[in-house]
Amino acid sequence: MIDLSIIIVNWNTKDLLRQCLHSLYNETQKISFEVFVVDNASTDGSLEMLEQEFPKVNLIRNIENLGFAKANNQAIRISRGRYILLLNPDTLILDNALAKMVNFMDVHPKLGAVGCKILKIDGTVDFRCARRFPTLATEFFEKTGLSKKFSNNRLFGSYLISYWGHGDSREVNLLTGACMMIRREAIEQVGLLDEDFFMYGEDVEWCYRIQKAGWKVFYYSDAEIIHLGGQSSESVKVEMSIEALKSMNLFFKKRYGPIYAWTHRSLILLITLAKELLFLGAFLATRNAKRRSLYRGKIAIHRRVLRWAFTGR
Numbered sequence: 001m002i003d004l005s006i007i008i009v010n011w012n013t014k015d016l017l018r019q020c021l022h023s024l025y026n027e028t029q030k031i032s033f034e035v036f037v038v039d040n041a042s043t044d045g046s047l048e049m050l051e052q053e054f055p056k057v058n059l060i061r062n063i064e065n066l067g068f069a070k071a072n073n074q075a076i077r078i079s080r081g082r083y084i085l086l087l088n089p090d091t092l093i094l095d096n097a098l099a100k101m102v103n104f105m106d107v108h109p110k111l112g113a114v115g116c117k118i119l120k121i122d123g124t125v126d127f128r129c130a131r132r133f134p135t136l137a138t139e140f141f142e143k144t145g146l147s148k149k150f151s152n153n154r155l156f157g158s159y160l161i162s163y164w165g166h167g168d169s170r171e172v173n174l175l176t177g178a179c180m181m182i183r184r185e186a187i188e189q190v191g192l193l194d195e196d197f198f199m200y201g202e203d204v205e206w207c208y209r210i211q212k213a214g215w216k217v218f219y220y221s222d223a224e225i226i227h228l229g230g231q232s233s234e235s236v237k238v239e240m241s242i243e244a245l246k247s248m249n250l251f252f253k254k255r256y257g258p259i260y261a262w263t264h265r266s267l268i269l270l271i272t273l274a275k276e277l278l279f280l281g282a283f284l285a286t287r288n289a290k291r292r293s294l295y296r297g298k299i300a301i302h303r304r305v306l307r308w309a310f311t312g313r
Helices: 014-026 046-053 067-079 099-108 138-143 183-189 202-212 234-256 256-285 289-311
Strands: 006-011 032-041 059-060 082-088 090-092 109-118 179-183 216-227
Touching: 006 014, 006 099, 006 289, 014 046, 014 082, 014 090, 032 046, 032 067, 032 109, 046 059, 059 067, 082 099, 082 183, 090 099, 099 179, 099 183, 109 202, 138 256, 179 183, 179 202, 183 202, 202 216, 202 234, 234 256, 234 289, 256 289
Parallel strands: 006 032, 006 082, 032 059, 109 216
Antiparallel strands: 082 179, 090 216, 109 179
16 A cells, blocks of 8 residues: 555646646655546646646546535545545645655554645745634634734634644644545545535534544644645635635534524624625715725625525525
């Protein structure tokens, strides 16, 4: 059995995927590994690039976008590694990070999943790489901006643990699917990713099951990658934000029950309604064409969120 199976789900990120794979092959030494790219019906030439430049990659071609969980599961089912790594295509591997993670898990057999330090393009830590389980309170802090404004506060920064500098390794609740290594025995015990999640939330739910089964979820600060991020268009960002909101609600429903999920939707409804009124007031108060256009866009986005909060669709 090889050491590591690396799975990358791709959807129209050809140039980022190329950079990711170059960094992966250049910065992964002294372990045996295989690479899967699961392509979710890309139309940007990703498949042709892979065939020409990375013929060793195991390519799975989907004729439609199956989402993150289903696509990863396709590769996990046929993988051969002692460990499975979920990796985003918009990441760059630094200083043999993946081999460090494999060696760390070898030394600590009670670890079910390990994540690394994830750096933004400006060199700062992306706090979403290690988190606590979300609650209604943390959702309130996130959606009202309190978590960002008071990030060093232990209450308001509790979800992202943003008051902690992420300079040391420690046990955590959650890792991000952007770079998460899972022990095969843990997957065999708890099962694959939950395919009810299309995108987002599946990593939260998986970590929940892994911990509940008695495995430890760990953040390892000595391994680092860069998460480029921010490459999507504004329209795609809007869709992704709404999908993240829906996925969080689905997690609450699955793990805490329908009443908790309904309360979450009600909370989002109230917060969004307040924001909608503020943006409408700002739109009516200004005559600046650029600012009116900005507020008009925000009103349209929040109207969609309101529709979901009302209907669940």
